[in-house]
Amino acid sequence: MTLTKMRTAAASSLAAAGLLFTLAACSAPAATPPTSSAPAPSATASPSASGPCDGVKVIVDSGALKQDAADKSVCVPVDAPTLASEVLEEADVKTEGTVTYPKELACRVNGVPAADFDIKHKGGTYREECGKMPAAFAYWSLWVKPASGAWAYAQEGLATLKVSPGESLELLFTVDGNPAAPAA
Numbered sequence: 001m002t003l004t005k006m007r008t009a010a011a012s013s014l015a016a017a018g019l020l021f022t023l024a025a026c027s028a029p030a031a032t033p034p035t036s037s038a039p040a041p042s043a044t045a046s047p048s049a050s051g052p053c054d055g056v057k058v059i060v061d062s063g064a065l066k067q068d069a070a071d072k073s074v075c076v077p078v079d080a081p082t083l084a085s086e087v088l089e090e091a092d093v094k095t096e097g098t099v100t101y102p103k104e105l106a107c108r109v110n111g112v113p114a115a116d117f118d119i120k121h122k123g124g125t126y127r128e129e130c131g132k133m134p135a136a137f138a139y140w141s142l143w144v145k146p147a148s149g150a151w152a153y154a155q156e157g158l159a160t161l162k163v164s165p166g167e168s169l170e171l172l173f174t175v176d177g178n179p180a181a182p183a184a
Contacts, residue, residue, distance in 0.1 A: 072093060
């Protein structure tokens with residue numbers, strides 16, 4: 001299979017996933033505006049990815065890229081279900097979507113992978129352009145973990161996914177399926 005055919009197949013698969021995220025968002029209950037006029041507390045550094053957090057623990061792991069500058073682990077104080085995009089913003093995690101899906105997914109996180117960065121994968125090298133969908137073999141995945149439970153692949157995108165106090169939210173970069181999931 002040629003690289004062009006692989007990209008077309010990958011884009012079709014990821015577009016279908018994006019459609020599922022959009023459909024799930026349409027069926028989600030409407031958000032209730034906060035009743036407090038007090039400003040939201042700022043994110044605080046967490047001692048480690050496994051340390052305690054009274055809010056939502058946010059983890060950014062560049063995984064197979066090994067770009068430590070993007071990696072982060074912070075605790076964002078929240079007291080109610082909150083949109084993942086707002087939690088990431090409060091954690092000072094900068095996400096960039098694609099031209100086609102600017103708010104639904106993450107193409108770059110904290111500038112990683114840079115537009116001029118060669119991503120090495122089993123098919124050669126690739127540079128992320130953030131046009132339609134990231135490549136199916138090299139992308140940021142979104143994960144959620146309940147207070148006591150296992151990591152699960154998020155079933156919604158950044159714009160619609162809500163996380164609650166005690167949960168963890170992770171953005172993990174995967175190349176050729178590695179790493180397959182966040183560390184325990």
